[in-house]
Every structure is written in structure tokens, then in C-alpha cells.
Amino acid sequence: MRLCTQVGAVTALSRFLSMHENYWKLKQSPFGSSVDPKHFFNSSTHEEGLARLRFLVDQQRSLGLLLGPRGCGKSLLLEVLARDLRCAGHFVCQVNLLGMCAHELLWSVANQFSLFPKTDDSTLHLWKLITDRLATNHYQQLSTVILLDDADEAIGDTLLQVLRIAKQETTPQSRTSIILSAEAKRQNLLGSQLLDLAELRIELEPWSTQDTEDYLQQASVGGNRAGMLFDAEATQTLHVLSGGVPRRINQLAKLCLLAGAGRELPHIDATTVENVFHELDIRA
Template identity: 30%
Template sequence: MYCDFWNLTQAPFNQRLDLEYFFESEIHEEALARLLYIADEQKKCGIFSGPAGTGKTLTLKVFEQLLKRTPHQSELIDLIGLGEEEFIWQVCASLRLGPSFETKLPQLWRQLTDYLNGLQLTQGRQILLLDHVDQARTECIPALERLLHVGNQQFPSLSLVLALDKMNLSQADTLSRISDLSIELDRFEQETTESYITSRLSWSGCQTDLFSAAAYQEIQSVSQGIPEKINQICDLALLAGFEQSLSTIDADVVNRVCHEIRGMPVSRNRISEAIQRV
């Protein structure tokens, strides 16, 4: 909607999990290095944590692409809301073991056990990237431990990467016991936030700095360095700037946008009018 006004080739702050929008900060670079260490050194399990919105899912997708250049096989599975039977079915389906919708849990475990035993005999490597582990049902956590046991009896054939926002108390003992390495995505510092914003603008064809120094500081303060929140603020700020025909986005625009996000629109903020005209 505002791309022509700002001379952009595309909206720079959309929330799509698109690999071309991956920003490899020092934090993300370190996370990828640790993930590759798990794969290359045949570690059984890594806990990949960080506040919601820091980019864990997109980092897993990038890691999955990197693994395609290696002998390791990998699958990415989202565990939101899954119980043990649904989880094991998803694993079997991702590994192309041919489970039917009627296959019961004991048969699913048998299919998976046979596959992992065969993998150990051939000294193959399988890496499962499991997202939103903290939002799976509690019964999935013992299943993770069982998976690691089955997949590493004769040869270290199976590695798990468990991504979560925070470790629940009910999960803490088991996850701490099975983890070989902790990987954390932290919030951006001020300098990284500015670099992130300018990079996304540059990827969208922007040749000038659209945000003032004070605007950057306000974005950092409100977003607390969370990329997902930064995207939301910057997207609405560009919309507000378009509606008001501004040449740059200042701290006042950012502040008013943040009121909109919190559901507290102020009288000078006319973002809603711009949206209604679309």
C-alpha cells in the first residue's frame, strides 16, 4: 500500500517466514554455528530457546537448508498442540514410513523403531528439528526421551533440536537431562536493531534512511529488541508516514504507532483512515 510512496520494491517488514528475509546477526550466526556443531559432532539433543519473536522458527528453516548440503537427513516438525500419538504419527509421516490415519500408537512406535534400527546399522544420521516444544502436550516430553534412546543404542544416528520460548517446570527435568547443548537467541541491542531495519529496507530497494535517530531509539525501547515487534512497529510507521506524506519517520510517529498497537489510538494518529481507504 505504501511501497510506491517510499520507492520500495516490496513491503520490507512483512512477517512471512521467508528465507530471503533472514537477518544473520551475530546472535543468529552463533546459533547456527551451535546447531551445525550438534549435527557434525553427532550430539543427541540441543535446546534452542529464546523469547517469542526472536526468529527461532526462521533460523530452524535456514539450518534445514544448510543441512541439505551435508550427508545428514533432516525434518522440521511443529509440535504446537500435539499429543504423543499425533507427534509420533507426524514423525513417521515426515520420514515417509507410510502410516495410515488408522495406525495406532504401538504400531507407529514399531515403524519408527525399525527405521531407527536400520539407520544405526548403516550408520546413517537423522536430525529432527522440533519447533514449539513448550506448546506440545506434556505426554510428548517422555516420548522425546524414548526417541533418543531408540535412535542411539548402537550408533549415534538420531539428533533432536528442541525449539521453545521457555522451559515449563513440568518439562525442565527431562529436557535438562537429555540436552547436550544450550542454544539461545537473545534480543537485539540498539546497534543491531538499527542494522536490522536498514538491512530490510535495503532488501526492498530503499536507498535512503527513512527513520530518524530518535525513531530508532523509540523502536528499540518499545520493541525491546524483538524482531517480530520491530517489524510490526516499522510496518505501521511507514503506513502512517505515507498517510501524512512525511519524508522521514520520527519518534513521534513511532510513539503514536505504538499506541495503535496497544489498542489506544490517539487523536493525531490517522493510520486507521489510511487503512480504510485501501
């Protein structure tokens, strides 16, 4: 009975979301919630951040940090970078370190290196698999990029293993780059040695008002809508209330469309944005 109730709730929600897309004459929801490169908006801060990350890899620097407040788009930027690097022929490994212990990290890296690790492999064996693959990539002149998201959320001695890899790859002949992402205010959790090894720090900033306006306009176009969804005052209000944080902007904009459809508004105005924000307490 409970399963039937849950399925019914999901079906009702899907129908409701479809109705709001129909109301706004959208072929698809313009505000995606997944970390998917197709939802990437190349704001000024993300454009600069992506360019600096590519520079770090192109110059074969061993370690870089991607910093920023929660919800600023670090994970999505790493997804875009990974996609671009793979297309350019780089050997890319992506791991999210949230709650991950050292053994899980080494197993995940070995698995992404297509080394077919076993779940009961020892840390020593996993370490040998990884270092052998890095050496092989080096001799084959294959650039290796290891992207570690949410590094400030790792547990145990996970970051010690990251440090071991980073210190092994600091020679001028190294072809391995490691990029760690973390909240700027929590970067001290990475430890002084990793912070000292970092050759480049990229810090993402909140969006400008123009970025928010351009994003909402692009979202309207992406949804195949002819006119703007948000009027000028609503755009300004949404930017201020969200603090320019991309995740908040996305959440608030999506909920405003639902509210606007329910009230049969011709477009989203500032009052609707304010009401949704205060009623639902939007936070990053």
C-alpha cells in the same frame, strides 16, 4: 454476501499495502510476516545460535535445546537450520508441537520420514516404523536431525515419546540429533529427564541497538530503496520500545511505514514510532 464483503476487504487491504510500497519506492515489503528463511537477518545472537546448532549436529550430539523469549526468532532459526542441513545432505524432520498429542507427533514424524503412515495406525506401529527408519539411516551412515518447535506447547504424553526417541539415540554410534525449541521461562514444562539429557543449550537474546539498526538498513536494501526509511532517532526509539525483540521490531517497523505513507512523511521519525506504538499497543 458475506463472502463478497470479505473478498472486497482483502482486495482493499492489498491495494492499500501496494500503495504504501509505491509511496516508499519499494519493490516489495521489507518486513515479511512469514517464517521464511529469505526474511532471516543474521544478528549477532542468531549467528552464534546457528553456529552452535550446527556444532551439535556435526558432533552428532543426541539432544539440544533452543531457548529464548517469545518472538526472538526461534522458529525462523530452525527453518534456516533445516534448509542448510538439507543442502548438506542431512535427513531432516520438522514438527511443530503446538497442541500436538503423542499419536499426532509419531504420525507426523513417520510421514516426514516418507513411511506413508495411515491415520488409523496404532502408536505401536508408528513407533516401529520410526525406529526402523532411524536404524536404516544409521546403517547407511545418514545423519538424521529431528527439529521440534514449540516443545513447551505440547499436550498429553507427547514429550514422553520425544524422550523415548532421545533415550534410544544416546549411544556413541547414534547418528540422530534432536533439537527442541521452547520459551526459556517455560523450559521446565519439558520435564526433568529431557532437560537432563540435553547436551547443549542455546539461548537467544534480544537484539542490540546495532542489530536493530543493521536490520532496518538491510530491510531498506531488500526493498530496493536507495535511502534509509528510519532516521537515527527513530531507529533508537523503535529499538527501545520493542525491547530488541525481533517480532516486535518487525511489527512496529511495518506499521510505521503504513502510518508514514498515510501522512506523506519523507522518512520515519521518532514521533511516528512513538505514536504507532502507543496507539496500537505493540506486543510480542
